[in-house]
Amino acid sequence: MMVIGLDCAAPQLVFDRYRDAMPNLSALMDRGTWGNLRSSEPPITVPAWTCMVSGRDAGELGLYGFRNRVAGETRLRLAGGGDVRVKRVWDWLGEHGYRVAPLFVPLTSPPTPVHGQMVSGFMWPGGDAPWCFPRGLETEIADRFGPYRADVENFRANDLDRIYQDIVMMTEQHLDIAEHLWKEKQPDFMMLVEIGVDRFHHAFWRHIDPDHPRHEAGNRWKHLGREYYRLLDTRIGRLCALGDDDTTVLVVSDHGARAMHGGFCINEWLVRKGYLVLREPPGAVSPLDHGVVDWKRTKAWAEGGYYARVFLNVAGREPNGAIQPTEVLTYRDRLRDELNNAKDDEGNRVPTSVRVPEEHYRQARGFPPDLMVYFDDLKLRAIGSIGGGRIIVTENDTGPDSCNHDWDGIFVMSGGGTLGRGRVEGAEIYDVTPTILGAFGVPRPPDILGRDWGSGLGASETDP
Ligand SMILES: [Zn+2]
Numbered sequence: 001m002m003v004i005g006l007d008c009a010a011p012q013l014v015f016d017r018y019r020d021a022m023p024n025l026s027a028l029m030d031r032g033t034w035g036n037l038r039s040s041e042p043p044i045t046v047p048a049w050t051c052m053v054s055g056r057d058a059g060e061l062g063l064y065g066f067r068n069r070v071a072g073e074t075r076l077r078l079a080g081g082g083d084v085r086v087k088r089v090w091d092w093l094g095e096h097g098y099r100v101a102p103l104f105v106p107l108t109s110p111p112t113p114v115h116g117q118m119v120s121g122f123m124w125p126g127g128d129a130p131w132c133f134p135r136g137l138e139t140e141i142a143d144r145f146g147p148y149r150a151d152v153e154n155f156r157a158n159d160l161d162r163i164y165q166d167i168v169m170m171t172e173q174h175l176d177i178a179e180h181l182w183k184e185k186q187p188d189f190m191m192l193v194e195i196g197v198d199r200f201h202h203a204f205w206r207h208i209d210p211d212h213p214r215h216e217a218g219n220r221w222k223h224l225g226r227e228y229y230r231l232l233d234t235r236i237g238r239l240c241a242l243g244d245d246d247t248t249v250l251v252v253s254d255h256g257a258r259a260m261h262g263g264f265c266i267n268e269w270l271v272r273k274g275y276l277v278l279r280e281p282p283g284a285v286s287p288l289d290h291g292v293v294d295w296k297r298t299k300a301w302a303e304g305g306y307y308a309r310v311f312l313n314v315a316g317r318e319p320n321g322a323i324q325p326t327e328v329l330t331y332r333d334r335l336r337d338e339l340n341n342a343k344d345d346e347g348n349r350v351p352t353s354v355r356v357p358e359e360h361y362r363q364a365r366g367f368p369p370d371l372m373v374y375f376d377d378l379k380l381r382a383i384g385s386i387g388g389g390r391i392i393v394t395e396n397d398t399g400p401d402s403c404n405h406d407w408d409g410i411f412v413m414s415g416g417g418t419l420g421r422g423r424v425e426g427a428e429i430y431d432v433t434p435t436i437l438g439a440f441g442v443p444r445p446p447d448i449l450g451r452d453w454g455s456g457l458g459a460s461e462t463d464p
Contacts, residue, residue, distance in 0.1 A: 001188070001189050001190070001247065001248040001249075001250065001416065001436065001439060001440070002182070002190050002191075002239060002240070002243060002247060002248070002249050002250070003189075003190070003191035003192070003250045003251075003252060003432075003436070004191075004192060004194075004236055004239065004249065004250070004251045004252070005049070005105070005191065005192060005193035005194065005251075005252050005253065005254070006193075006194055006197045006232065006251065006252070006253045006410075007045060007049075007106075007193055007194060007195045007196075007197050007198040007253060007254055008045075008197050008198035008201050008253060008254070008255060008256070008257050008403075008405065008409075009197050009251075009253035009256075009409060009410050010201070010253070010256040010257040010258070010406065010409070010410070011036050011256055011408055011409070011410050012256075013225065013229060013257075014229070014410050015029075015034070015410065017225075018225065018226055018229040018230075021226045021229050021230040021233065022229055022230070022232070022233035022236075023233065023237075024233045024234070024236050024237030024240065025233050025236055025251060025412060028236075028240070028249060028251065028412050028414040028415075029412050029414070030420075031414045031415070031420050032249075032412055032413050032414025032415070032418065032420050032421075033412075033413050033414070033418065033419065033420060033421040033422065033424055033453065034410070034411060034412040034413065034422070034423055034424070035410075035411065035423050035424045035425060035426075035427050036256075036408035036409070036410065036411075036425070036427065037252060037253065037408065037409045037410055037411040037427050037428065037429055037431075037432075038407060038408055038409075038426075038427065038428045038429060039254060039255035039256070039405075039407055039408065039409055039429050040052075040057065040058055040254075040255075040429050040430075041057070041058060041355070041360065041361075041372075042058065042064065042065060042306060042307050042372065042374075043254075043255035043256075043306070043378070043405045043406065043407055044065050044066065044255070044305070044306055044307075044405060045066070045106050045195075045198065045254055045255070046063060046065065046066045046079050046106055046107060046123075047061050047063035047064070047065070048254035048255055048429060049105055049106045049107065049193060049254050050063060050084055050088070050106070050107050051429055051430065052252065052254060052429045052430070052432045052433065053088040053089045053090070053102075053105065053191070053432070053433060054084075054086045054087065054088050054089070054433060054448070055089075055430055055433040055434060055445070055448025055449045055450050056086055056448065056449065057361050057362055057430070057449060058361065059357055059360065059361020059362060059363050059364040059365060059368065060086070060361065060362055060363045060365060061083075061084070061085075061086065061365070061366075062083070062085075062364075062365035062366025062367070062368075063079055063083060063084075063107075063366070064309060064357070064366070064368060064369060064372075065079075065303075065305055065306075065309070066078060066079060066305075067079065067303075068083070068366060068367060069311070069366075069367035070367060071367065072319060073319070074290050074293075074295075074301070074311070074318060074319065075290060076303060078123075079107065079123075080107070080109060080110075080123065081107050081108050081109050081110055081111075081112065081120075081123075082110070083107070084107050087445075088102075089189075089191075089432075089433045089436050089437065090102045090114055090115075090116075090118075090189060090191070091114070092437060092442055092445065093115075093188070093189050093436075093437070093440055093442060094114055094115030094116065095115075096440070096442045097115070098115065098188040098189055098440060098442075099115060099116040099185065099186065099187045099188050099189070100114050100115055100116040100117075100187055100188065100189045100190075100191075101114075101116050101117045101118070101181050101182075101185060101187035101189070101190040101191070102114065102118050102119075102190075102191050103117075103118070103119045103174070103177065103178055103181065103190065103191065103192040103193070104119055104120070104121045104122065104150075104174055104192055104193045104194065104195065105121050105191060105192075105193045106121045106122065106123065106193060106195075107121065107123070108120050108121050109121060109123050109124040109125070109129070109131065109150075110129065110130050111130055111131065111132055111133040112133065113133055114133060116185065116187050117132065117133060117134070117137055117181060117185055117187070118132065118133040119131060119132050119137070119141070119148075119177065119181075120132070120150065121150070121193060121195070122150050122151035122195040123150075123151075124148070124150040124151075126150070131148055131150065141177055141180070144176075144180065145173050145176050145177055145180075146173070148173075149166075149169060149170040149173050149174075151170070151195060151199070152166040152167050152170055152195075152196070152199045153166070154399075155167075155199040155202055155203050156202060156203070156396070156398060156399025156400055156401050157203075157399060157400065158400060160203060160204065160207075160221055163199070163203045164200075164203070164204070164221075164224060164228075167196045167199050167200050167203075167228070168196075168228070168231065170195075170196050171194055171196040171231065171232070171235070172231075172235070174192060174194055174196070175192075175194075175235040175238070175239065178190065178192045178239060179238065179239060179242060182239070182242050182243075183242060188440070189436070189440070193254075194232070196228075197228075197232065197253070200224075200225075200228050201257045201403040202401050202402075202403050203400075203401075204221055204224055204225065205257065205259060205260070205401075205402040205403035206259070206402030206403075207219050207221040207222055207224070207402075208221070208222060208224060208225035209259050209402075211259060212259040212402055213259070213261060213394075214394075214402065236251065240415075243415070245415070245416075246415075246416055246417070247415055247416055248413065248414070248415050248416030248417075248418055248439055249412075249413070249414050249415050249416075250411065250412070250413045250432070250435075250436075251410070251411065251412040251413075252409065252410065252411045252412075252432060253409035253410045253411075254409055254429065255405045255406060255407070255408075255409045256405065256406035256407065256408045256409050256410070257403050257404070257405060257406055258378060258379070258403070258404050258405075258406040259379075259402065259403070259404070260379070260380075260381055260396065260401065260402050260403055260404040261376070261379045261380060261394075262380050262381070262392055262393055262394040262395070263304075263375075263380055263381040263382065263383035263392070263393050263394075263395075263396060263397065264308070264342070264350060264375040264376075264380045264381070264382055264383060264391060264392060265383040265385070265386070265388060265390060265391050265392070265393060266302040266304060266308040266310070266373070266382050266383065266384065267288050267301060267302055267304075267383075267384055267385070267386045268383075268386055268387075268388065268389075268390070268391055269342065269391055270300055270301060270302060270310075271386065272391075273338060274299075275298070275299040275300040275301075275335070276293070276298050276299075276300060276301050276302075277293070277294040277297040277298050278292050278293060278294060278386075279292050279293070279294045280292055281387065282386055282387035283387070284387055285385050285386070285387045285388045285397070286385060286386065286387055287384060287385050287386075287397075288301065288384055288385070288386050295313060295318070295319070295320035295321075295322065296320060296322055297322060298313050298322055299312065299313055299322055299323055299331060300312050300313060300331070300335060300370075301313065302373075302382070302384060303369075303382075303384055304381070304382040304383050304384025304385070304397065305381070305382055305384070306378065306381060306382070306404060306405050307372055307373060307374045307375075307378075307382055308371075308372070308373040308375070308382035308384075309369035309371075309372060309373075310335060310339075310369055310370055310371040310372075310373060311369055311370055312328055312331055312332060312335075312370045314328055328370070332356070332370050332371065335370075335371060336354050336356070336371060339352050339354045339371065339373055340352055340354055342391075343391075344391055344392045345390050345391050345392055350375060350376060350380070350391075350392070351375070351376045351377065352373055352374065352375055352376075353373070353374040353377070354371055354372070354373050355371070355372040355373075355374075356370075356371060356372075357369060357370075357372060360372075362449075378404050378405060378406055378407070379404065380392070380404075381396060381404055383396075383397045384397065385397040409429070411427055411432070413435075413453065416439065418439070418453075418454065419454075427453070428449075428450060428451075430448075430449035430450030431450040431451050431452070431453060432450070433448060433450060434448065434450045434451060434452040435450075435451075435452050435453045435454060437452070438452035438453075438454040438455060439454055
């Protein structure tokens, strides 16, 4: 089985706008089963891929985004492979004797021993840090394909020609490595994740999407969407050609993408509501400086990103907690109500979805936020910076970016005796692990989420 992960690949592009530029993927769709793949909560690369390959939700994983809290600190810490404390699909397959090759999957840095080979994903720190299991594979790959390109540097920037060149070189290298390993190591299960798709969307979305509010017709990058998706398709075709009739191909993405219309300045909002108190106001728009927060008078603060994570400042839990543990539920529910009625600068309601991790997940491990907030169904990002004087802004605060993640990614499954059902509805990211295990005849662990598509996607299927 080959699992080809396209980070952030969006259904409206793959299934619709660029389908004619993707004859190989289109052929897989014609023969196979495909549709939207509902992402994790939150729909973010970390934790989404780990949810996909473990059958666990983000709460069970204790991973609420790229960065997470640790005890005794208010600041977040970048997640790493060491934060994954559950087995992933390749571990179970390896235990049953199958040779596996997870390549470039997020949260595989540092690499861990597998029954086969592993190449770390895009959060590899570089330098002398290990990026392959076994380590001898590093020289084998670098000798053939040059220094490892784990990611595109500084992809939220304005030098778009450089960014595109870097994305293409990285994508080509990753697919070269995958082809090489498939041929040389003959894994039973290979899974690669191409992060270039995500980088491409963040850098180029407003240029390729005519519906983006800041799209300029006839811009010089407009054609790159079709060009890049064509490149992906060519490489998918080359990879598939290495398989045979018994090879199941599964193309998946961890979430989709949509135009970003702006952001909701969550900390600015918390200041105005009196929950967040600063000892001095910032002179210019800047990230929330925890050093100037008046913690003794602060009830709540937030971290921005695709969604807002709101934290209460609780005595005994936070270093300078200002509310008592007995008051947590009162403050949380009051904040939830106020966020459900949040208004923009003109006094209009901003649609929000507010979640309580303990209510939403099967478990809320690690250091969950007290509230998770999505703004306008992901049309708006959560802006953590402060000092702009506005609640709604049009630009991202961490560099040029015109793309937000969206709830639905994609899946296309074909070959290897899988049934061709055409387009189906209702598939979820958690279904991927039980489906892979089912295809290999490996018993499904009792406590994971998801359904095995091999045993039927149910009554909602439609004709292609
Ligand atoms: Zn992603």
